[in-house]
Amino acid sequence: MNIGQAAKASGVSAKMIRYYEETGLIPAAGRTASGYRDYSDTDVHMLRFIRRARDLGFAVAEISELLGLWRDESRQSAEVKRLAQGHIAALKKKIADLQDMEQTLTMLVNSCQGDHRPHCPILQRLETDREDENLSIQPRAGAIPRPLQ
Amino acid sequence: MNIGQAAKASGVSAKMIRYYEETGLIPAAGRTASGYRDYSDTDVHMLRFIRRARDLGFAVAEISELLGLWRDESRQSAEVKRLAQGHIAALKKKIADLQDMEQTLTMLVNSCQGDHRPHCPILQRLETDREDENLSIQPRAGAIPRPLQ
DNA sequence: TATTGACCTTCCCATGGTTGGAAGCCCCAC
DNA sequence: GTGGGGCTTCCAACCATGGGAAGGTCAATA
Numbered sequence: 001m002n003i004g005q006a007a008k009a010s011g012v013s014a015k016m017i018r019y020y021e022e023t024g025l026i027p028a029a030g031r032t033a034s035g036y037r038d039y040s041d042t043d044v045h046m047l048r049f050i051r052r053a054r055d056l057g058f059a060v061a062e063i064s065e066l067l068g069l070w071r072d073e074s075r076q077s078a079e080v081k082r083l084a085q086g087h088i089a090a091l092k093k094k095i096a097d098l099q100d101m102e103q104t105l106t107m108l109v110n111s112c113q114g115d116h117r118p119h120c121p122i123l124q125r126l127e128t129d130r131e132d133e134n135l136s137i138q139p140r141a142g143a144i145p146r147p148l149q
Numbered sequence: 150m151n152i153g154q155a156a157k158a159s160g161v162s163a164k165m166i167r168y169y170e171e172t173g174l175i176p177a178a179g180r181t182a183s184g185y186r187d188y189s190d191t192d193v194h195m196l197r198f199i200r201r202a203r204d205l206g207f208a209v210a211e212i213s214e215l216l217g218l219w220r221d222e223s224r225q226s227a228e229v230k231r232l233a234q235g236h237i238a239a240l241k242k243k244i245a246d247l248q249d250m251e252q253t254l255t256m257l258v259n260s261c262q263g264d265h266r267p268h269c270p271i272l273q274r275l276e277t278d279r280e281d282e283n284l285s286i287q288p289r290a291g292a293i294p295r296p297l298q
Numbered sequence: 299t300a301t302t303g304a305c306c307t308t309c310c311c312a313t314g315g316t317t318g319g320a321a322g323c324c325c326c327a328c
Numbered sequence: 329g330t331g332g333g334g335c336t337t338c339c340a341a342c343c344a345t346g347g348g349a350a351g352g353t354c355a356a357t358a
């Protein structure tokens with residue numbers, strides 16, 4: 001099987017297969033007489049393993065460890081579990097960071113009239129960095145009608 | 150004020166200040182007779198704006214737009230709001246993706262005994278990609294004591 | 299005044315994972 | 329045998345950031 005077929009079968013692009021080989025994540029593929037890389041079903045199996053681990057957000061270095069454990073018949077499942085738990089912790093941290101951003105930004109967006117006027121609490125907040133500025137109690141558009149200016 | 154002082158005052162590293170200048174996010178700073186970059190309080194103000202926007206996860210290209218609106222006295226707050234809402238949507242998507250990963254991985258971790266034995270549903274799942282494999286109902290370690298093997 | 303140490307300048311490199319493209323060779327079908 | 333598509337390698341780019349080298353500058357101190 002050449003690299004294009006292996007790519008299709010595994011869901012890993014040919015470019016990435018070469019990259020994984022170059023960086024040592026996977027062993028160098030065999031070659032045909034004319035220099036084409038040659039892949040077995042086992043190779044494709046491994047590539048699929050890699051793709052699934054990537055889909056779960058594992059970094060290539062982590063996948064390298066996972067592959068080692070996968071191949072090691074005498075592995076201890078505790079090791080795999082530890083690796084996965086570490087990754088879960090990293091995911092949780094990323095999620096928390098993004099949620100903080102989202103929350104702050106949502107608060108700002110809610111406090112912004114979003115009309116034709118230039119006044120904008122979002123820009124104001126980027127300018128002044130006042131966390132405690134009570135943006136959320138600003139009246140929503142139309143809540144308490146008052147004349148513009 | 151030289152670049153080091155501007156960096157300290159703004160929270161943007163000197164490296165990044167030069168980078169932002171090079172890529173056109175900020176105008177080229179003035180220079181002293183000896184070639185040192187020279188920053189005003191206004192410049193520092195702008196740099197702080199940039200850092201805060203970065204802290205909220207805005208990409209540099211988005212910040213470029215935000216800066217334009219910031220400087221534009223006749224902007225419409227609706228534009229800023231639209232930009233921020235777009236960014237919130239992107240954040241939400243990222244969060245959802247990461248939560249999917251976390252959830253799947255947590256399920257796998259919970260189904261893994263994590264002991265000295267090699268059997269490991271995490272690796273199994275990476276191998277077989279069976280989403281519907283009912284991993285979660287596997288007995289937890291010690292739930293129903295039975296001899297190893 | 300001379301030295302020293304901390305700062306500035308530019309330039310290049312690395313990160314991580316992925317994609318794009320160019321130039322040249324190979325394989326298969328017609 | 330010819331054409332089109334796939335293979336090979338190599339180089340570059342993305343994004344934001346940090347590291348470091350080589351050389352000039354500033355300010356304080358001996």
